[in-house]
Amino acid sequence: MSSEKTSNKYSRRDLLKMSAIAGVGVALGAGGFGAVTAMSDVLAQPSSKENKKINNDVIPFYGEHQAGIDTPQQDYMYIAALHLITDHKQEIIKLFKEWTNLSEALSKGSVKTASSSNDFLPPADTGESEDLTSSNLTITFGLGPTFFMKNGVDRFGIANQKPKYLKDIPLMPRDAIQEPFVEGDICIQVCADNQQVAFHAIRNLMKASNGVAEIAWMQSGFLNKADGKTPRNLFGFKDGTANPDNNDKKSLNEIVWADQDEPGWMKNGTYMAFRKILMTLEIWDRTSLKSQEDTFGRKKMSGAAYGRVNEHDSVDLSQLPANSHVRLAKESGQQIFRRAYSYTDGIDQTTGHMSAGLAFISFQKNPEVQLIPMLKKLSQVDLLNEYTKHIGSAMFAIPGGINQGEYLAKNLLES
Ligand SMILES: C=CC1=C(C)c2cc3[nH]c(cc4nc(cc5[nH]c(cc1n2)c(C)c5CCC(=O)O)C(CCC(=O)O)=C4C)c(C)c3C=C
Ligand SMILES: [Fe+2]
Numbered sequence: 062m063s064s065e066k067t068s069n070k071y072s073r074r075d076l077l078k079m080s081a082i083a084g085v086g087v088a089l090g091a092g093g094f095g096a097v098t099a100m101s102d103v104l105a106q107p108s109s110k111e112n113k114k115i116n117n118d119v120i121p122f123y124g125e126h127q128a129g130i131d132t133p134q135q136d137y138m139y140i141a142a143l144h145l146i147t148d149h150k151q152e153i154i155k156l157f158k159e160w161t162n163l164s165e166a167l168s169k170g171s172v173k174t175a176s177s178s179n180d181f182l183p184p185a186d187t188g189e190s191e192d193l194t195s196s197n198l199t200i201t202f203g204l205g206p207t208f209f210m211k212n213g214v215d216r217f218g219i220a221n222q223k224p225k226y227l228k229d230i231p232l233m234p235r236d237a238i239q240e241p242f243v244e245g246d247i248c249i250q251v252c253a254d255n256q257q258v259a260f261h262a263i264r265n266l267m268k269a270s271n272g273v274a275e276i277a278w279m280q281s282g283f284l285n286k287a288d289g290k291t292p293r294n295l296f297g298f299k300d301g302t303a304n305p306d307n308n309d310k311k312s313l314n315e316i317v318w319a320d321q322d323e324p325g326w327m328k329n330g331t332y333m334a335f336r337k338i339l340m341t342l343e344i345w346d347r348t349s350l351k352s353q354e355d356t357f358g359r360k361k362m363s364g365a366a367y368g369r370v371n372e373h374d375s376v377d378l379s380q381l382p383a384n385s386h387v388r389l390a391k392e393s394g395q396q397i398f399r400r401a402y403s404y405t406d407g408i409d410q411t412t413g414h415m416s417a418g419l420a421f422i423s424f425q426k427n428p429e430v431q432l433i434p435m436l437k438k439l440s441q442v443d444l445l446n447e448y449t450k451h452i453g454s455a456m457f458a459i460p461g462g463i464n465q466g467e468y469l470a471k472n473l474l475e476s
Contacts, residue, residue, distance in 0.1 A: 118197045118254065122161075122168040124462040126329050129201035130317065130400070130424050131307045134284060134292075135252040138402045139263040140335065140420065141279040142205070142245025142455060143270060150217045154474050156273045160202070161468040163269055167262045170195035187268065189261050196255035198262055202469055203248040203333050203457025211246075222324045222476050224458045226332060226429050233440035233451065241278040242337050242453025250333070250422070256283070280337060280453070282402025282420040291364060291372065295340055295403050295417055296448070298357055299364035302372055303387070304399050316396045316431070317424050319461075326472035329461030331424045334397075334432050337404075337453025340418040345448045356444040358385030386445045393435040397423040418449070428456060 120128050145153065166172045170193075172186050209215075209223040229244060249266055253259035260281075267276055286292045294300040305312040319327040345353070354361055358381030364372035366387065368380030381388035400423070406416035425431040440446065460470045 117194070119169055119195045120197050120199050122165040122200065123465050126318070126331075126462045127201045127459060128168070128462075129199035129250055129252050130331060130398075130459065131313055132199055133197070133307065134286070134400055135197050135199070135254045135259075136284055136286070137254070137256040137259045138250065138252045138282040138284075138420065139259050139279060140248060140250045140282070140422070141263055141267065142277040143247045143249070143267075143274040144277050145208070145216075145246045145274050147273050148216050150219075150474065152273050153217060154468075156270055157469040157471075157474065159269050160266060161463070163266060164200040164262075164469075165465075167265070168195060168198050168200065170198075172265075187261060187264055190258050193255055193258050193261075196253040196258040198251070198253040198258055200262060200266070201250040201252075201333075201459060203250070203459045204470065204473075205245045205248065205455065205457050207244060208246045217474075219473060219476065222326065222473055224319070224323050224327050224330075224332070226427055227456065227458045230334060230336075230428075230436070230454045230456050231433065233436060235440050235446055236451050236454065238454050239452045242280070242455070243278075244455045245277045245457075247274060248333070248335070248455065248457045256281075278453070280404060280420050282404045284402050294401075294419060295342060295405075296345055296353065298353075298359065298361055299372060300401065300419075301399060302359075302364050303376075303391075305396060307398075312396075313398065317398045317426055319426050324473070324476075326460050326470060326476065327458060331426060331459045332428045333457045333459050334421075334423045334425070334428055335453065335455040335457070336419075336421040336436075336451055338419045338421050339416065339450040339452050341448050341450070342415050342417055348448070355382045356386060356448070358382055358387040382444065384442045384444045386439070386443050389438055389443055390435060393438060395431040395435055397425045397431050397435070399423045418452075424459070 120132050122128060147153065163172075170190075172190070204227075206223070206227050206229060208217075208219075209227070210220045232238070249263060251259050251263045251266070253262070263279070284292045291299040291301050305316055307313070317331050319330045319332075321328075323330075350361060354367075358367050358376075359365060360367070363370070365374055366376040366381065368377050369375070376387065376391060378388055378391060399421070402420045402422070404418060404420045408414070409416045423432060440451070460473065463469060463471065
């Protein structure tokens with residue numbers, strides 16, 4: 062999980078250079094909120110603390126693929142969906158440029174200060190990550206079906222660039238989707254090994270979108286990955302055992318990265334599926350160990366499939382209960398790349414039960430073939446359905462990664 066140890070050596074000159082690349086000055090907030098200094102402006106203002114941070118935990122924002130997909134999974138996640146409140150493509154381009162600069166800076170931990178050059182303006186940075194390192198922060202942007210076409214209107218003249226499989230996940234037999242956890246024009250997934258760093262990033266990205274987009278929903282998540290072991294979900298089972306190895310480029314090419322026949326801006330991109338799945342912990346906790354294990358077809362402590370000894374031993378489907386989760390998922394004959402997080406949302410006031418579950422996130426090149434039939438089968442007969450309820454659903458196209466000097470989804474917005 063760790064990257065090379067380097068000290069934070071951004072000089073005032075580096076910061077000035079970065080600011081020049083960013084090329085963004087002062088943005089005016091909408092709705093009478095007054096002027097606020099754009100975050101990228103702050104890069105030119107070295108903080109007194111800038112040399113005290115040791116950044117040995119940086120995942121580059123730029124690259125072939127967006128970070129936050131095949132990069133090692135961090136401990137904390139926020140995912141948010143936004144609705145655009147403008148019809149002007151130029152405003153989207155401006156926002157995406159600002160987000161690009163900001164994301165690069167946040168990923169490097171080089172947003173230095175919450176101070177402002179003008180004491181009569183709000184500080185550009187909200188400040189809560191001031192003394193913290195980047196904590197392997199990654200920021201991943203996605204575009205929902207309504208980014209391309211909303212209520213039959215091609216708002217930004219890019220409907221012909223819509224990726225092949227980008228559509229809402231169809232309603233499944235047992236779905237109990239609750240507002241507001243449906244779709245969104247844009248999604249931002251932020252992950253980091255420090256929750257405050259992750260929150261700071263998503264908060265400041267939201268802040269930068271003021272007047273152009275507004276938040277539709279947000280979900281936080283966490284994950285335990287002690288000693289390099291497979292993390293356990295809130296049912297206490299190892300979750301991720303059969304996931305493709307994130308370092309196995311061949312598998313990811315087959316499973317995750319978009320095909321050649323997609324629009325050019327999807328090259329090295331993928332599709333993200335999001336499902337918010339409530340797990341009824343109180344019922345599960347009163348369920349016998351045997352029934353719990355039958356639900357998955359794996360042993361709870363070892364994670365081994367039925368009839369096997371170790372977690373990663375091959376699965377003999379005939380040994381697993383007919384409607385067990387793993388058997389059904391495997392029988393679909395498809396693979397997806399899961400990057401899920403547990404969540405807790407306090408107590409459900411109507412039931413008095415815990416609001417907790419899985420923020421299920423998967424990446425795949427063809428959701429229509431890889432995901433939807435699997436989801437359908439699971440939603441019909443999975444033993445796990447006794448203990449779960451799908452309450453949120455969304456699909457996003459994830460543009461490919463970008464190089465320095467480019468901005469997010471440039472190839473799409475300038476097509
Ligand atoms: C549509 C896809 C899937 C949903 C939705 C889903 C929900 C879900 N899963 C668990 C817990 C486990 N899932 C496991 C394996 C597994 N799950 C899926 C797909 C979905 N899960 C797949 C493709 C697989 C791998 C199947 C295989 O090839 O072996 C496991 C076993 C360990 C593992 O491999 O990760 C667990 C445990 C929960 C709790 C949940 C919803 C709340
Ligand atoms: Fe699963």
